[in-house]
Amino acid sequence: MSIYNKINAGFSLGADAPITSGIEDVVYIFNENDITLTYNPTNPLLVTGLTAVSAAKVYKFEGTNNSFNAISKLSKTQVGPRYTEEIDFNIAGLSTDVKAQLMAMGYGRVRAVVINNYKTGDSAIELFGAVNGLILTEAERNAADEGIEGGYKLKLTNPDKLKEPYPPRAVSIAPESGTATYASTLAALEDLVV
Template sequence: MSIYNKINAGFSLGTNSPITSGIEDVIYIFNDEDVTLTYDTANPLIVTGLTAVGSAKIYKFEGTNNSFNTMSKLAKTQVGPRYTEEIDFNIAGLSVEVKAQLMAMGYGRVRAIAVNNYKDGNSAVELFGAVNGLIVTEAERNAADETLDGGYKIKLTNPDKLKEPYPPRAISIAPDNGTATYASTLAAIEALTV
């Protein structure tokens, strides 16, 4: 009996560039139907292109002091492994414009890009919600919360019963004539932002 996937390499923990926890204080969010994804033909874990549909944009959310966090967790199901993906972030504001964006992320599906603090690997930039998208599942505001000055705590995660078939995808986008780098990947994302 053959298994669906087989391991094909090993790894060791590096001492030259030890892993670093956390993500940068920026995430990029876009409506799941607004940007077409191109995958590496040899490895479905790598996104090699982001193409806006029409005049669609990617929206940049900036924070401070480690106000964003990502999480991916394996869940064993009857049809194989699935992954729950989450992004937690804080919004320092409560205007009607902020509330409108929260409502949109609660009803429509989005995808999100996070930039890891650890830049040595090929997953420095990751995409969350590649297949099933993400929705706001928690939007909590405590007016007396001094840590957020009365702002919102937000959680984006997969819709109920729609976990991802893969862990977060690496994004690695090459310039027109060259090899993909961290800088070329960020430049491609920034070119689509508002």
């Protein structure tokens, strides 16, 4: 059964697991070609494995006070639906190391993983930029901005004319023996962090 052009299930929201907005104040970012993605063979919306190429790493950016946000927007095109994916976050730092990372995210393509505040279901952890990657499209610094102490406001999004063919992919990774859980997925991600 194809998921491309037929609905195959319904859903309802209940009191047992009410939807919760926002993402945690952490984003995991890695270079597009540094981590190989493994997909569920029957569901392309589900990433079941992240494997480092050579000694590649995942980089963890942490924030506070709901300073991170993730957005996915549907666009109808002549060839079907496409999705624009965006991740907004702040960096409180001005070092040359920070600036070098900003430049790398602007020229190279990265992928990013976020953790939703809504933990029910297999989409508690999501991957952005799975097909076309993300680039840094905004890096704004206002030295007088007391909200982020003069740091950078950043936006990662798809490169021009390269929207994603799917919404953000769910990441659900099983341990060596057993079924995938939120904890096992987070542990697999943390194992790749520098």
